[in-house]
Amino acid sequence: MFTAPYYHIGIVVRNFEEAVDHYSSVLDVKFTEPTDNVLCIENPQMQQTENIKVVVSYSRSRPPYLELIQAAGNGIFSEKNAGQILYLGVWEPDIESRIDKLKQQGTGIDALIRPECDKPATGIITAPDKMGIRIEYLSTSLRLATEAWVLTGKYRTMR
Secondary structure (H helix, E strand, O other): OOOOOEEEEEEEEOOHHHHHHHHHHHHOOOEOOOOOEEEEEEEOOOOEEEEEEEOEEEEOOOOOEEEEEEOOOOOOOOHHHEOOEEEEEEEEOOHHHHHHHHHHHOOOEEEEEEOOOOOOOOEEEEOOOOOOOOEEEEEHHHHHHHHHHHHHOOOOOOO
């Protein structure tokens, strides 16, 4: 068996507590405690940047995890994207090289995720591909902390 880079499915939800209760019941899984990070979300195509509080929880199961994200802000995590799968999440060892590769492939970028606006990106969310699906590339620098969060259920800052 090998470890694939694909590890989660992200869904933006309108009511976080209701979504956790619903998917806990439907999938018979528990969820981690939620984050409450303020992140800098940049949309390079629209040349817009916003700092938003991102509330997220992962299913405490085997990969692929279900990631629930509270709708917030006016960008990628806004209510307009609620109620559907937003993206498939994969680990990425080199975010800057991935950005270059996406540009070379002509793949749009809907969001760059940064811990602070003056810091390097730790995540990329692509525009929908020809099949209508977005991919989130998340820096492998966050992997150990994320896996510990899922394993213990307790969140620790990942900056």
